[in-house]
Amino acid sequence: MATRIDPIVSPKLTLEVLTPEQVGRIHEATLEVIETVGVRFPTPKALDLWEAHGATVDRERQVAKVPRKVIEDALALAPAAYVLGARDPSQDCPLDGEHVFAATDGCGIEVIDIETGELRRSRLRDVEEIARVADALDEVGFHWVPVSAQDKPAESRALHELAAIWKNSTKHAQTESIVTEHEARAAIEMAAAIMGGHDALRERPVLSMMQCTTSPLGQDGGSIEAALVAAEHGIPVGFMTMASSAFSGPATLAGTLVVGNAEVVSAMALMELAYPGCPVYYAAAQTAMDLRSGAYTGGGPEDFLFGAATNALADFYHVPLSMGAFATGAKEPDWQAGVENAMSCFMASVVTSDMLLGVGLLNGSRIFSYEQMLFDCEIYSIVRSMLKGIDTSDEGLALDAIREVGPAPADYLAIKHTRAHMRELWTPRFMERRPYGQWSEAPDRNRDWALEKARTILRTHQPDPLDPAVSAELDSIIAGVEADVASGKLVVAAHG
Amino acid sequence: MYEDLLAAMRQSIADGDQDAATATANQAIEEGLDPLVAIDEGYVPGLSYVGSCFSSGEMFLPDMMLAARAMNAAMAVLKPELARRSQERSVRGRVVIGTVKGDIHEIGKNLVGTMLSASGFEVVDLGVDVAPERFVDAAREHSADIVGVSALLTTTMTGQRTVVESLAAAGMRPGVKVIVGGAPVTRAWAAEIGADGYSEDAVGAVALATKLMEGAAGAAQG
Numbered sequence: 001m002a003t004r005i006d007p008i009v010s011p012k013l014t015l016e017v018l019t020p021e022q023v024g025r026i027h028e029a030t031l032e033v034i035e036t037v038g039v040r041f042p043t044p045k046a047l048d049l050w051e052a053h054g055a056t057v058d059r060e061r062q063v064a065k066v067p068r069k070v071i072e073d074a075l076a077l078a079p080a081a082y083v084l085g086a087r088d089p090s091q092d093c094p095l096d097g098e099h100v101f102a103a104t105d106g107c108g109i110e111v112i113d114i115e116t117g118e119l120r121r122s123r124l125r126d127v128e129e130i131a132r133v134a135d136a137l138d139e140v141g142f143h144w145v146p147v148s149a150q151d152k153p154a155e156s157r158a159l160h161e162l163a164a165i166w167k168n169s170t171k172h173a174q175t176e177s178i179v180t181e182h183e184a185r186a187a188i189e190m191a192a193a194i195m196g197g198h199d200a201l202r203e204r205p206v207l208s209m210m211q212c213t214t215s216p217l218g219q220d221g222g223s224i225e226a227a228l229v230a231a232e233h234g235i236p237v238g239f240m241t242m243a244s245s246a247f248s249g250p251a252t253l254a255g256t257l258v259v260g261n262a263e264v265v266s267a268m269a270l271m272e273l274a275y276p277g278c279p280v281y282y283a284a285a286q287t288a289m290d291l292r293s294g295a296y297t298g299g300g301p302e303d304f305l306f307g308a309a310t311n312a313l314a315d316f317y318h319v320p321l322s323m324g325a326f327a328t329g330a331k332e333p334d335w336q337a338g339v340e341n342a343m344s345c346f347m348a349s350v351v352t353s354d355m356l357l358g359v360g361l362l363n364g365s366r367i368f369s370y371e372q373m374l375f376d377c378e379i380y381s382i383v384r385s386m387l388k389g390i391d392t393s394d395e396g397l398a399l400d401a402i403r404e405v406g407p408a409p410a411d412y413l414a415i416k417h418t419r420a421h422m423r424e425l426w427t428p429r430f431m432e433r434r435p436y437g438q439w440s441e442a443p444d445r446n447r448d449w450a451l452e453k454a455r456t457i458l459r460t461h462q463p464d465p466l467d468p469a470v471s472a473e474l475d476s477i478i479a480g481v482e483a484d485v486a487s488g489k490l491v492v493a494a495h496g
Numbered sequence: 497m498y499e500d501l502l503a504a505m506r507q508s509i510a511d512g513d514q515d516a517a518t519a520t521a522n523q524a525i526e527e528g529l530d531p532l533v534a535i536d537e538g539y540v541p542g543l544s545y546v547g548s549c550f551s552s553g554e555m556f557l558p559d560m561m562l563a564a565r566a567m568n569a570a571m572a573v574l575k576p577e578l579a580r581r582s583q584e585r586s587v588r589g590r591v592v593i594g595t596v597k598g599d600i601h602e603i604g605k606n607l608v609g610t611m612l613s614a615s616g617f618e619v620v621d622l623g624v625d626v627a628p629e630r631f632v633d634a635a636r637e638h639s640a641d642i643v644g645v646s647a648l649l650t651t652t653m654t655g656q657r658t659v660v661e662s663l664a665a666a667g668m669r670p671g672v673k674v675i676v677g678g679a680p681v682t683r684a685w686a687a688e689i690g691a692d693g694y695s696e697d698a699v700g701a702v703a704l705a706t707k708l709m710e711g712a713a714g715a716a717q718g
Binding site: 107121150246247248251289294295366 | 550679699
């Protein structure tokens with residue numbers, strides 16, 4: 001049976017990181033940048049579109065400078081709400097500005113082995129197993145391809161990853177690994193096979209795509225071409241800026257927001273010009289460069305501010321947001337991972353980011369850990385509980401119960417009001433709350449509990465299987481792509 | 497007699513001021529200062545100062561990059577003068593770098609190139625989307641000591657192995673060292689493909705290249 005997804009709904013807490021006036025300033029600056037500095041779109045398909053719509057195009061530098069009105073008119077065509085479809089309709093994720101759905105993170109390259117604890121390169125089987133564990137977790141709303149199937153050929157890897165998720169879970173699948181037209185077309189054929197046709201797929205897309213921009217002020221050519229294929233078929237497509245303050249963005253936070261905003265907004269506008277009304281979304285995981293190494297840090301006060309500020313921008317453009325959270329730079333599931341992921345999850349959730357990416361990765365989204373995935377879900381469940389706020393109805397004020405119990409000595413342990421409401425209180429799974437004596441006698445760690453939980457799920461959880469005929473069709477689509485590459489019919493182009 | 501000028505040279509690097517570095521280099525040529533003296537007693541001590549501040553945590557990567565670019569700006573002025581005087585700056589090693597075929601990411605590679613060049617290595621940058629045979633040809637043409645291969649994607653990092661194999665097939669290994677880098681590259685990967693080292697950042701890459709050159713010198717002596 002499909003796991004019930006239990007998302008954050010309509011957070012009761014509010015936080016204003018940017019005032020409407022500040023959002024307006026960022027928007028104005030963004031339009032000025034797009035119009036006067038321009039954005040690089042290294043594919044003739046995009047440059048032709050821009051030129052046809054009145055942009056100034058520098059073919060040599062592959063840069064488009066787009067008048068503000070073109071951008072604003074195009075963005076107005078983007079739908080404000082739509083659904084991420086799941087194989088099981090009860091697991092559909094409505095992106096409607098009321099829900100916050102957490103996903104697995106992606107796309108890692110190494111895995112801490114669930115049995116041996118050894119750090120090793122990721123493979124297809126990891127994608128299958130992680131999908132199966134994530135399928136059972138009520139905090140996980142949908143899948144992002146969590147790790148790279150490095151035992152599969154480059155030209156079909158992204159397709160193997162998607163098939164592995166659909167075969168091991170009934171939840172929605174989103175990928176950031178599709179960066180060419182041919183992969184996009186094949187992936188959409190696979191999704192259509194699952195849904196029984198392209199119209200049904202358009203209605204409830206079981207697939208969505210995410211493309212990374214190339215900061216500063218650049219796009220990836222192959223990614224934009226793949227995105228155009230997605231937009232053509234009504235597959236939701238988002239554009240993620242990972243602008244890093246002082247590195248690929250200005251050292252100031254507002255400057256980094258402007259640079260990233262110009263990247264995302266220009267890509268979304270291009271999709272709307274090509275296919276008016278197609279579902280697009282804003283995606284972001286800005287950070288501040290580590291000043292010593294230049295590395296992407298994935299967890300500092302700047303990241304947390306970006307996490308909340310970006311939703312103000314997505315709201316301003318009336319598009320859903322997928323926000324990078326849980327992006328800890330910690331090397332193992334430790335104190336640092338807890339602090340960073342708790343803060344990033346809270347800040348992105350309190351402002352109702354529609355999608356949260358994502359649970360389970362360490363070392364700046366490079367190393368997958370089952371323990372970390374379970375810990376991140378625990379963090380999500382804490383935040384979910386907080387965002388329900390405080391109920392001050394009569395039942396919440398509990399005057400009847402207070403009268404019934406009266407002044408001390410007395411307690412609320414064994415009254416009906418307690419029994420009726422105690423399960424609304426949060427209960428930890430991986431926090432150490434035992435008395436000190438018990439802990440000192442059996443000092444197993446919360447990490448052991450999390451690992452054991454993941455192992456149990458992997459042993460026992462069987463998601464509703466994919467129809468064998470559909471499963472075979474997915475395999476044959478992938479085999480077709482591999483045969484085309486082998487025969488030279490399909491040339492895998494350079495991308496980056 | 498050139499003490500003030502040499503001090504200004506050191507300062508230009510410490511400040512990461514390209515204009516000042518270029519101006520002091522031009523002044524050196526006008527006033528007849530030996531360019532090797534300008535480099536060794538002016539600019540290099542400036543760079544060493546920045547390096548030590550970086551190590552102690554007082555300066556950050558942008559300080560290093562500004563200093564490196566100022567250093568390279570000064571060198572661009574002094575190189576023709578060195579050639580005119582038939583002088584040569586002692587080179588710490590010759591490095592050919594590039595991003596593998598199929599991959600067009602270059603920020604990390606450029607960072608490494610700038611830092612190596614400022615640190616006294618001669619750097620030949622082949623750019624992005626570089627075929628393995630171009631790495632081999634360039635390594636031969638420039639008598640490279642080290643070939644640096646960058647890759648940012650899991651789908652392209654296998655190209656690093658191809659470069660190692662191509663150099664071996666051309667009979668240039670283990671004389672020519674191979675260093676690899678990029679987001680998906682790990683120590684284990686570097687070991688698996690038989691590279692001589694990897695670094696996770698540009699500062700580490702300079703240390704690695706220096707170590708490999710010392711190793712090569714040691715091997716040559718031994």
